[in-house]
Amino acid sequence: MNSKAADRVATGVFVAIAIVIVTILVGLFFYIFVNGFKYISFDFLTSPSSNVRAGGGIRDQLFNSFYILFLTMLITVPIGVGGGIYMAEYAKPGKVTDLIRTCIEVLSSLPSIVIGMFGLLIFVNTTGWGYTIIGGALALTIFNLPTMVRTTEDAIRAVPRDLKEASLALGVTHWHTIKTIILPAAFPSILTGAILAAGRVFGEAAALLFTAGLSTPRLDYMNLNPFSEQSPLNIFRPAETLAVHIWSVNTQGLIPDVNEVASGSSAVLVLSVLVFNLLARWIGSLIHKRVTATK
Amino acid sequence: MMTAVKERTQVDLTVQPTPIEVKSENIIAVRNLEIFYGDKRAVNGISLDIKKNSVTALIGPSGCGKSTFLRSINRMNDLIPGARAAGEIIYEDLNILSQDINVVALRKEIGMVFQKPNPFPKSIYENIAHGLKFAGIRKKTELDEIVEESLQKAALWDEVKDRLHKSALSLSGGQQQRLCIARSIAMKPTVILLDEPSSALDPISNAKVEELIIGLKKDYSIIIVTHNMQQAARISDKTAFFLNGDLIEYDNTKKLFTNPSVKKTEEYISGRFG
Numbered sequence: 001m002n003s004k005a006a007d008r009v010a011t012g013v014f015v016a017i018a019i020v021i022v023t024i025l026v027g028l029f030f031y032i033f034v035n036g037f038k039y040i041s042f043d044f045l046t047s048p049s050s051n052v053r054a055g056g057g058i059r060d061q062l063f064n065s066f067y068i069l070f071l072t073m074l075i076t077v078p079i080g081v082g083g084g085i086y087m088a089e090y091a092k093p094g095k096v097t098d099l100i101r102t103c104i105e106v107l108s109s110l111p112s113i114v115i116g117m118f119g120l121l122i123f124v125n126t127t128g129w130g131y132t133i134i135g136g137a138l139a140l141t142i143f144n145l146p147t148m149v150r151t152t153e154d155a156i157r158a159v160p161r162d163l164k165e166a167s168l169a170l171g172v173t174h175w176h177t178i179k180t181i182i183l184p185a186a187f188p189s190i191l192t193g194a195i196l197a198a199g200r201v202f203g204e205a206a207a208l209l210f211t212a213g214l215s216t217p218r219l220d221y222m223n224l225n226p227f228s229e230q231s232p233l234n235i236f237r238p239a240e241t242l243a244v245h246i247w248s249v250n251t252q253g254l255i256p257d258v259n260e261v262a263s264g265s266s267a268v269l270v271l272s273v274l275v276f277n278l279l280a281r282w283i284g285s286l287i288h289k290r291v292t293a294t295k
Numbered sequence: 296m297m298t299a300v301k302e303r304t305q306v307d308l309t310v311q312p313t314p315i316e317v318k319s320e321n322i323i324a325v326r327n328l329e330i331f332y333g334d335k336r337a338v339n340g341i342s343l344d345i346k347k348n349s350v351t352a353l354i355g356p357s358g359c360g361k362s363t364f365l366r367s368i369n370r371m372n373d374l375i376p377g378a379r380a381a382g383e384i385i386y387e388d389l390n391i392l393s394q395d396i397n398v399v400a401l402r403k404e405i406g407m408v409f410q411k412p413n414p415f416p417k418s419i420y421e422n423i424a425h426g427l428k429f430a431g432i433r434k435k436t437e438l439d440e441i442v443e444e445s446l447q448k449a450a451l452w453d454e455v456k457d458r459l460h461k462s463a464l465s466l467s468g469g470q471q472q473r474l475c476i477a478r479s480i481a482m483k484p485t486v487i488l489l490d491e492p493s494s495a496l497d498p499i500s501n502a503k504v505e506e507l508i509i510g511l512k513k514d515y516s517i518i519i520v521t522h523n524m525q526q527a528a529r530i531s532d533k534t535a536f537f538l539n540g541d542l543i544e545y546d547n548t549k550k551l552f553t554n555p556s557v558k559k560t561e562e563y564i565s566g567r568f569g
Contacts, residue, residue, distance in 0.1 A: 093376065162413035165371060166475070170426035170482055171403025180425065185416055293418035293462045 029270070036267025039260045045268070048218070049245065054257040058265050060216040063232055064133070064239040065202060065272070068212065071137035071235065072201050076144045077194055081183075083145070084152020084190075089178060108146030113206040115143050120210035131238035136212025143207050144197045151193025155186035184291045191284040198280070199273050205243040213238035214248050242269050322347040322486060322516045323368065328382035328392075330363050330372065337363045340382065341542040343535060345486075350508060350517045352527035352548065355537035356568070361520050364537070365488050368518065369405040370398045386486075403430065406479035410491040412471035414463035414478075419455050422463045422474055423481045430482065441481050448514075449477035450507050469500025473507060480511070487511065489519040493526070505530050524564055528552050536560045 001009075043057060050056025083104075091097040119139030129135055159182050167177040183190075216239055219232045226233040240248065246265045249258050288294075323345040330338040338360040345351050353361040363372065370391065372378040383390045391401055403426075415422050423442045432438055442459070446452040451473045455466070463474055472492060479487055489508070493501040508517060509530050521527050527534050528548060535545040536559075544551060544560045555561045562568055 160413070162409060162411060163415060165374065165407075165409065166413045166415065166478075167425065168374070169369060169371060169402055169407035169409075170429075170478065171399050171401075171406075172426055172429045173399050176429050180429075181415055292416045292464075293421065293460060294464070 032263075032266050032270050036263040036265075039264030040267060044264055049216075049261075050255055052254050054255055054260075056255060056257075056261060058242060058245060058261070058268065060219055060232075061240055061242045061245040061265070062268065062272075063219075063221075064212070064216060065241040065243070065269075067232070068133055068136050068140065068208070068239065068241055069198060069201050069276075071133065072140040072144065073194065073198060075137060075141045076148050076197060079141070080145050080148025080197075081152045081190060083149035084156060085178060085183075087149060087153040088156035089174070089182070104146045104149055107142070108150065110143075111206075112143055112204060115139055116207040116210045118142070119207060123211055129236060131211065131213025131215075132236045133212055133239045134235040136208045136239065136241075137235075139207045139211040140201050140204060143204065144201060147197055147200075148193060151196075152186070152190050155189030155193065156182055158189060159185045184288075187291070188284065188288055191280065195277055195280050198276060202273050202276070203243050203269065205241070205247045208241055208244050209247075212241065212244070214240050214244060216240050242272075320347055321345060322386065324383075324385040325364075326383040326385070328364070328367070328380065328384060330360070330367055330378065330380045332363075332375070333377040337540055338367075338380075339540040341537075343542060343545050345516060345518060346533060347516050348512055348514075349532040350512050350519060350530050352531035352534045353518065353520045353537060354522075354524060354527050354534060354563075355543075356563070357522075359537040360540040361535075361537045362490055365490055365518060365520050366407075367392070368486070368488055369402050369407055370396070371407060373398065403482050404484050405486040405488065406482055406484035407488040407490065408472070408475050408479055408492050411495050412468055412475055414466070414471050414474050416462070416464060418460045419463045419466070419474060420459040423478050426478065426482050445477040445481040446474075448480050448511070449473045450503065450510075451477055467500070469496050469503060472496060472500070472504055476504075476507060476511075480515075484515065486516045486518065489517065491520050491522060494522060501526075524552075536563060538563070 045057060045062065046059050047055075047057030048059055049061065087097070087100070091100070116139060119135060119142070123132070123135035123138050124130060127135075163181050163185060164177055167181045168174070172180075217229060217237055220230040221232055223231040224233060225231050226235065228234060229237065231237075242265055246262050246269070249255065249261050249265075253261070255261065321344040325344070326342050327340045328338055328342070329336060329340050341364065353365060355361050366372045367380050368384060368386075368391070372380065380392050382392070384392055386401075386405070389396065415425060417425070420442055423445055424438050427438060427441055432441070443452060443456075446455060451470060454470060455474075458465075463471065466474060472495075476487075476492070492508075493504045496504065505526060508519065511517060512532075519527075519531065531548045533546065534548045534551045536543045536551065536555075536557075538559060544555060544557045546556070551560065552564055555564065
């Protein structure tokens with residue numbers, strides 16, 4: 001086979017792989033949406049779920065998912081970005097840094113069910129909180145932190161060294177250079193990392209089963225006092241998320257419309273992840289354009 | 296510009312004075328400077344004086360230690376793991392290689408422009424305001440004034456005055472390099488170090504940068520590393536020839552290029568090696 005033919009074959013193989021990937025994605029979306037869209041209605045999104053009768057909605061699960069996502073990112077992003085800055089800018093090469101890096105890698109490869117069991121031990125039993133939103137958010141933080149540290153470190157290392165030197169050569173301190181030059185330049189990659197982490201939080205079920213629980217108390221959305229039992233904002237209440245709900249109605253649901261609820265929930269879940277993704281990217285690019293003065 | 300030196304009131308270069316005396320016409324005195332990367336010695340004990348308000352060119356083949364020497368003058372080598380220096384570089388009666396030196400304050404006085412234009416991915420205005428804001432200048436009118444003044448001095452003002460808030464990356468390579476020089480000038484340094492500032496530029500941009508450097512020497516002391524010997528001959532007052540970490544010859548540029556006293560220098564400038 002001459003080199004020209006080999007080149008053509010290689011191109012063909014890669015195009016085929018690309019087609020397979022796209023087909024799987026499109027097929028999956030198509031399947032989920034075709035099966036789920038017909039069950040999504042205003043009523044479905046705004047009524048509480050039912051335990052035995054048909055016609056339950058996913059209002060509380062949807063809210064719980066977003067609320068846990070918000071809390072998790074609130075904890076993960078500052079610590080993760082801080083850790084990434086440390087690893088990229090301050091950690092001296094050596095045994096300690098290698099040890100930290102190994103820990104991060106091991107932590108990021110732990111199965112989420114194991115993190116769920118650990119969460120049960122620490123955030124549910126040891127603390128005596130029981131199943132809580134904050135317990136779930138902390139478990140998800142453990143799950144996400146390594147990825148966040150890693151992506152931040154990579155993003156910072158990818159910023160050209162020239163920029164850092166240029167700023168230092170002007171008599172600007174290391175920390176101010178990180179704040180005003182390096183982090184803005186690394187922002188798009190850090191944002192991508194955060195979005196990926198958020199997608200994982202949104203779809204995670206295993207780590208939440210034993211930490212945030214399988215039930216939601218009766219919520220009163222008019223009650224905004226975060227210390228009240230009925231308030232949706234209370235972080236010390238159990239909370240079933242959408243992903244957990246899909247799992248639980250499928251495995252132990254007594255309702256007659258299990259399929260409808262599961263399909264509708266799946267479609268809502270995928271749609272939420274998509275919308276969240278696009279929104280975050282759009283806002284991120286607006287911020288980036290503002291900072292870099294590109295139009 | 297003597298005032299720039301005297302103006303530095305808040306600058307804190309606290310360290311004990313050294314016995315070596317720097318003649319008033321000189322701004323920097325280097326004594327027995329050695330620089331190591333790990334075990335490898337890159338600069339072998341050199342001594343020279345840098346004259347105030349003049350252009351000093353450092354020439355020599357790649358790897359001869361001239362850039363390493365240049366980067367040690369504002370302690371940029373601190374960023375390289377394993378790099379260390381011995382000997383003395385005296386500036387303002389202080390050995391700036393000392394551990395007690397406030398490196399941040401030092402770099403504000405001894406600015407640097409790099410080989411590859413490296414503007415920040417921000418607007419033209421913000422590129423210059425970056426260092427100023429850190430130095431505590433917050434007032435818009437004051438910032439505006441210094442930005443304009445610096446761009447004027449860097450001969451860039453007329454080309455960018457209508458698009459100060461556009462991205463600096465939209466400028467051409469030559470304009471970017473002049474912006475980097477303007478950014479340095481804005482900090483009101485006394486010394487500007489230039490590390491092959493025009494080697495990445497086309498001939499026309501190069502000519503503009505050279506013209507700019509000659510114009511700057513009445514206000515600043517300039518040390519420039521260059522691979523281009525014509526450039527050294529055109530713009531510098533004194534030239535130092537480096538080879539394998541040694542300072543081979545250091546003299547007035549005219550003398551060094553027309554009548555070098557060392558054979559190696561003659562061979563290098565006539566293109567027999569390097």
